[in-house]
Amino acid sequence: MKKQLIMEKAIELFAKQGFEATSVQQITEHCGISKGAFYLSFKSKDELIIEIIDHFMIQFTSEIDHLVRSAKDGENLLYNFYYAIFNSFQKHSDFGKILIKEQSRSFNEDFIVKMRYYDRLMDKSILSMVEHLYGDDEVKEIKYDLVFCIKGFMSMYSQLFLFYNVPLDLDLLSKSLVEKTNLLARNSTVPFISKGLIMAFEEPVLEDLTKEQILLRLDQEIEELEESVEKESLVLLKQQLNEPTFGRAIIKGLLENIRNHPQTKWIAYLLGSFFDQK
Amino acid sequence: MKKQLIMEKAIELFAKQGFEATSVQQITEHCGISKGAFYLSFKSKDELIIEIIDHFMIQFTSEIDHLVRSAKDGENLLYNFYYAIFNSFQKHSDFGKILIKEQSRSFNEDFIVKMRYYDRLMDKSILSMVEHLYGDDEVKEIKYDLVFCIKGFMSMYSQLFLFYNVPLDLDLLSKSLVEKTNLLARNSTVPFISKGLIMAFEEPVLEDLTKEQILLRLDQEIEELEESVEKESLVLLKQQLNEPTFGRAIIKGLLENIRNHPQTKWIAYLLGSFFDQK
DNA sequence: TTGACAGATGACTGGTTAGTCAGTATTATA
């Protein structure tokens, strides 16, 4: 399968020139394959970028999620969090460049929704880390601001080694940001971002999700899949969508079945947010 | 003159679709003029985006610069700074969107240089504000980090009202960020960004480094250092640069001597890549 | 009414793009 090769080479080119400025021809030349071969691995250029985003962001977000979930002691968690983030960015700097360059791009609807989804996933992890670190009560008022500040630190300091090839002392950087975060968490008294404001930002995404749209995509997906656990899960989830019968646990389990399969990953997200919503 | 009209309509479209995804045809249709008329006002599509960037950034940076320069009292300065920034972003939200979307774009060399120039201008203003606010000595060590944090706050909180049309309380936002900035300025003890690092970012791209540029910086560094192993190493490396005499091992050792000193870390890197290159 | 001229037009050019498909090469199978 040429998929791996194409993705690797495409990442290099996208990082250097941007997604839109890189043609499929260029990618295939860089791989030493023909243009037709590209379309054997990917349905379109858009599908390629989405698979790239997925490949890295699933790794990235699950690494952070695992870090936060499995943390016992407080102080090290924050350090490990920053270290892991910047370490990942440094290791996959080409992908990092793509992420920053194209993050607010609007060329493809699926792409935007995807990016927003991973952004939310990060927000969730950071928020639960903040609650874990400082106690739910202590930072109740300013925890959303804290999430924003942490993300601000991440994005600003990431740009340092993404756009200037300077070797950085990740240990010092993490320590420095741990101190800053602690300072803000323990001494801030003027919150700006309230729960209500946060909810306002989350609204638009879910708003667009109608049962019909999901059903449409669901049918389409079921059609394309061969017999498998994934397909069974989708069929059951379709039943649940039309007529709620299962409990929370079963739904969660079914979603888990399809979350790691590349073809159903996305529908898992859609269904997940739809069931959450209700 | 149709220039004004074209710029206004183009900003709307660029904000919505991005620069590359918007065609000249679309712009002229949106203006109700012919395609030819566009080229009476602008030599090219690139010239249009550069004029747009200039038009707003000149206003923006000079407003901030004036604010910082003419400030008498400390506390209000920071508040006014944040308020002015967010107020501008809110007033010209379409331009703000373009700025964020295209900031790290690489389609046009002139464009990148322009953006970098205005970025540096902002950095300068913020830095002189920080020095003014907290005293040159008090924050000597962490002032560059502070600049980064302030920019991080700006970019994160700007996205709030750029991408979700939520009416925001600029007064509260500014107060909240003033508190956060003060907390960091007065209590941070672990700097990450050193003078040397900052200078690294201002450096042209590494590949273009000439011997003369390195020598210039080397002299400067030797001047500033007191007698030490580091200084001796630098002097020897300067000799080596002018007239290669030492072997590989000695150079490596000398570089190692200066690699861990904060003030010479950067020059170590520069020299390292220069010697590697040959 | 005439003529001159700046301003405006839109068909056209040369080039690039994503995506297709009839056909070829390679490999597996019998």
Place this chain on the structure above:
DNA sequence: TATAATACTGACTAACCAGTCATCTGTCAA
């Protein structure tokens, strides 16, 4: 070795793009 299946090729299409230019139009002064 023959056949079938699979992987691959690259010329081709249709659409779109930035930018040009011969032509036209409305508005003046003479």
